[in-house]
Amino acid sequence: ERDKTGKGTHVEASLLATSLGWVSYHIQGYLASGEVPGRMGTGLASIAPYEAFRTEDGELMISAGNDGIFSRLCQSLGLAELLA
Numbered sequence: 001e002r003d004k005t006g007k008g009t010h011v012e013a014s015l016l017a018t019s020l021g022w023v024s025y026h027i028q029g030y031l032a033s034g035e036v037p038g039r040m041g042t043g044l045a046s047i048a049p050y051e052a053f054r055t056e057d058g059e060l061m062i063s064a065g066n067d068g069i070f071s072r073l074c075q076s077l078g079l080a081e082l083l084a
Contacts (some may be wrong), residue, residue, distance in 0.1 A: 026039050047063060047064070047065050048064075049063070050063045050065070051065070
């Protein structure tokens, strides 16, 4: 919108709905096991990998949300052995 008109757009979002969406995985795990989940930092329990990795010159955020993306990620990093 801003690129077209030069003006921003008002966006409404529910913090409660967003947080419930993110925490639902942890709630299910707790109800199934009785174990309180630990801190995950930048990670995400339902997608692996999904986190910030330290590099020599900073951090790199990597997210592979499905098998196809994970396969392309492994191929591009020269880690095809992870696909076996």
